[in-house]
Amino acid sequence: LVVPLMAGCRFLPQPDQLWEDAGNCGFQLRRQGKTVKSMDLLIACYAMAHSVPLLTLDNDFYIINKAGFDLNVMKI
Numbered sequence: 001l002v003v004p005l006m007a008g009c010r011f012l013p014q015p016d017q018l019w020e021d022a023g024n025c026g027f028q029l030r031r032q033g034k035t036v037k038s039m040d041l042l043i044a045c046y047a048m049a050h051s052v053p054l055l056t057l058d059n060d061f062y063i064i065n066k067a068g069f070d071l072n073v074m075k076i
Helices: 004-008 018-031 038-050 059-066
Strands: 054-056 073-075
Touching: 018 038, 018 059, 038 054, 038 059, 059 073
Parallel strands: 054 073
Antiparallel strands: none
């Protein structure tokens, strides 16, 4: 069963450096005194690797964006 909304979605391959990039992103954020959930770091790095916008209400992504990372965050 395919949810109708999923029919319009594209599946993007996992970047080879995803886990390393997420770790580095988290490290840099911690050095700035900011804490972001690990899953959000992975999602953000996935989006940045593919240069796609992230549609969210989760504040962690705004923290990543405001910290200087090239994450295109769009509020719902």
